[in-house]
Amino acid sequence: MEKPMFKTVQEVIAAGEGLPERYLHEPTGEGESQPLNCSVPDMDIPAIDLSLLFSSSEEGREELSKLHSALSTWGVMNHGITEAFLDKIYKLTKQFFALPTEDKQKCARETGNIQGYGNDMILSDNQVLDWIDRLFLTTYPEDKRQLQFWPQVPVGFSETLHEYTMKQRVVIEKFFKAMARSLELEENCFLKMYGENAIMNSRFNFFPPCPRPDKVIGIKPHADGSAITLLLPDKDVEGLQFLKDGKWYKAPIVPDTILINLGDQMEIMSNGIYKSPVHRVVTNREKERISVATFCVPGPDKEIL
Ligand SMILES: O=C(O)CCC(=O)C(=O)O
Numbered sequence: 001m002e003k004p005m006f007k008t009v010q011e012v013i014a015a016g017e018g019l020p021e022r023y024l025h026e027p028t029g030e031g032e033s034q035p036l037n038c039s040v041p042d043m044d045i046p047a048i049d050l051s052l053l054f055s056s057s058e059e060g061r062e063e064l065s066k067l068h069s070a071l072s073t074w075g076v077m078n079h080g081i082t083e084a085f086l087d088k089i090y091k092l093t094k095q096f097f098a099l100p101t102e103d104k105q106k107c108a109r110e111t112g113n114i115q116g117y118g119n120d121m122i123l124s125d126n127q128v129l130d131w132i133d134r135l136f137l138t139t140y141p142e143d144k145r146q147l148q149f150w151p152q153v154p155v156g157f158s159e160t161l162h163e164y165t166m167k168q169r170v171v172i173e174k175f176f177k178a179m180a181r182s183l184e185l186e187e188n189c190f191l192k193m194y195g196e197n198a199i200m201n202s203r204f205n206f207f208p209p210c211p212r213p214d215k216v217i218g219i220k221p222h223a224d225g226s227a228i229t230l231l232l233p234d235k236d237v238e239g240l241q242f243l244k245d246g247k248w249y250k251a252p253i254v255p256d257t258i259l260i261n262l263g264d265q266m267e268i269m270s271n272g273i274y275k276s277p278v279h280r281v282v283t284n285r286e287k288e289r290i291s292v293a294t295f296c297v298p299g300p301d302k303e304i305l
């Protein structure tokens, strides 16, 4: 199929033609009266050890109440995972986006397909574009993978993504069980709604340094449409912010953790007790930033109640 004509943000920068107007963000939403790059306070999300939640000890009960409070306040929590493995993913993501354009184009998205490498999806002519390039891959179930979009270079990318997907499945199962426990529900109730055929999509996000962080946004305010999202925000560069009571708060950098973010489907599954938070990504004048978001979506055979 013919590849669509598009310029990624990296190509826009390389062309040296200045900042196209299409990237100038119109501040119309809640909490958007201040410049995008104004300083905002830290949010206080706890790091929670999901395995501890299954112990009936005092410590286990404490962890469970921490989970309840984090999810009902923010809809977000952190969970530790081995450092060396996460480092591998960060490194491969950086290496992929540092490849020459022709190499990245080998994974380029095709018209009508969400999978592959490209810029912000252009859905309408007057859409303000996000300052982001991305590689979007369905990782689970394995028969939904479109391997022609999986990078051959850097070497080890596909194997590591497969391994990460399997590790994430363990975290997801624990998380759904823990969430049911935190609401005093039958342990498997969310897992059953989520289903065996749940789909996982990983999106590798790259935000190049931006000349106008006051006017250009990395990702517009949104809530994820998933059940849950497992997110690896950049290890060094901040940018992710969450909206609460009309104010933005920044997600602090917590090393060696996955940030678990509830999506709209989980808000419904928990009868609104847990919220799907609105969040955005701001840009940085000097530094590039990466993140890897995995959206976990119930299978098409599931009805969300
Ligand atoms: O880059 C980040 O930290 C967040 C990414 C995000 O919100 C998304 O991909 O939906």
Ligand SMILES: [Fe+2]
Binding pocket: 222, 223, 224, 279, 293
């Ligand atoms: Fe998001």
